[in-house]
Amino acid sequence: MEATAQSLPIPQAPTRGLAALSTRQKLFALAGTAALIAIVAASVIWSRQPDYRVLFANLSDKDGGAVIASLSQMNVPYRFAPGGGAILVPEDKVHDVRLKLASQGLPRGGTVGFELLETQKFGVTQFQERLNFQRGLEGELARSIQALAAVQNARVHLALPAQNGFLREQQKPSASVLLALHPGRSLDRGQVAGIVHLVAASVPDLAPRQVSVIDQNGTLLSADGENSANGLDASQLNYMRRIETSFNQRVLDILEPIMGAGNVRAQITADIDFTQSESTAEQYRPNQGGEPATVRSQQVLEAGAKDNAGAAQGIPGALSNQPPQATTAPVNGPAQATQAANANGSAGANGAGNGRREAVTNYEVDKTVRVTRNATGTVKRLSAAVVVNHRRSVDAEGKVSYAPLQPAELENINSLVREAIGFNRERGDSINVVNAPFPEAEQPKEIELPIWQQPENVALAKDLGKQLALVVLALIVIFTLIRPAMKTMARSPAQPALKARVDDTLDLPAPHGGSAGALGAPGTAGALPAPDSNRQADILRHARENPATVANVVRNWIGSEAPGS
Secondary structure, three states: OHHHHHOOOOOHHHHHHHHHOOHHHHHHHHHHHHHHHHHHHHHHHHHHOOOEEEEEEOOOHHHHHHHHHHHHHOOOOOEEOOOOOEEEEEHHHHHHHHHHHHHOOOOOOOOOOHHHHHHOOOOOOHHHHHHHHHHHHHHHHHHHHHOOOOEEEEEEEEEOOOOOOOOOOOOOOEEEEEEEEOOOOOOOHHHHHHHHHHHHHHOOOOOHHHEEEEOOOOOEOOOOOOOOOOOOOHHHHHHHHHHHHHHHHHHHHHHHHHHOOOOEEEEEEEEEEOOOOEEEEEEOOOOOOOOOOOEEEEEEEEEEOOOOOOOOOOOOOOHHHOOOOOOEEOOOEEOOOOOOOOOOOOOOOOOOOOEEEEEEEEEOOOOEEEEEEOOOOEEEEEEEEEEEOOEEEEOOOOOEEEEOOOHHHHHHHHHHHHHHHOOOOOOOOEEEEEEOOOOOOOOOOOOOOOHHHOHHHHHHHHHHHHHHHHHHHHHHHHHHHHHHHHHHHHHOOHHHHHHHHHHHHHOOOOHHHOOOOOOOOOOOOOOOOOOOHHHHHHHHHHHHHOHHHHHHHHHHHHHHOOOOO
């Protein structure tokens, strides 16, 4: 057997096995090999495929087309997010591509800035220069406003009047801003005020009150800075909230160290007076009386003539012969005694002479002007409501119990609250302290997702599922297409030679020859005489030494026996 086995040419075995395959088996083998190679290549490519990240999102059609054209020129692979809302590139190239696109001015965002001034043509007029400057300024302001997280898009309109040195009163500029906010986003008053002051500070002589801000729904977001006639403005409401919060914190800070954290609840309402009043008063004090008077100016005029005693003076009659009475001047004080003058202005009949004296005295008039402005934001009344939890106690066995506070303890708490908020009975302040049990707050239970619903496990399962699917597909190809062909190639050339070697060694006739072999196989012509004892002993010895060879011979006999023989 060994000599017969060595006589077979080993290099001819693959050729004989391949020749033994049928055309169908060859096709299946080739298809299976190609499928296996494709599966291995797909697995390698998929494992090396980079992760894609967002390059830009919410681009306009014009900017999106420009970005894609630049990516194609740079040979950068890209994808679109589901819905086309974003452009994706490999993760390791995101920052590099952004810098390269920024150097090209992409994305432009649908607005133009001061780069518009870089492309001005020669010979533009002054009006065009001013218009391009205004467009560039509007674009830069719109880009700055779009940097806010809540703003999706913004448009700025500036009204810049032409300055003329021949006009006495120059017209002031104004601006309007249209905002398109992201869905579900809103701007608070502080952010709106920031936008207003951003625009006002970017344009010369633009007052913040001349800037109007509206959203995409047409709602006016900016205020003119004047108090509303229907109620309090935002600054007054914020001031009121700060006052109430300050009083609440005072009460909590003084009671929580005594009752424990979470065992005190306080709400304080403040009635704030924002009334603005101004009064102006002018007072004039009299110059007479005990108060001294201040002389501002005094003028005295005296005129006289020589005495003429022998001449008749005055009009004849009783009045000219009587001495004149002294006159008074209430404003200027007591007057000097003068003589009665006649119609011609001469002295009386007493012959004192002809004279004239005038005195004008001006005094300072006292004037007091008082302007009183009452302070706004004063507290008119405070109302405090405080709820205190029952006292918690734990016994020796660890059982927790709650007991209400004693009246003396409540009175102490009431006194502390009075002092903390500055209680004023004349102002009408009120305090109400209540002792009530607090329900125990249940700790929120963290909802743990099952293992198969956790995001990281789902992602891992998807990756493993893909790998496992590739492995299963490869096994199916191997066992259904490649393995049968390989078995046929390995078995076909070896079995006839092995059968011949065994037949030669054992000297057994083939079952198709019509005779019985040494093992007593039945023939087609009937029962044959049994072999001699020596040959049967050799057959049994070979069967014991090589049971696999004998089993293959018998299997080949059974498989090659024609049906119906």
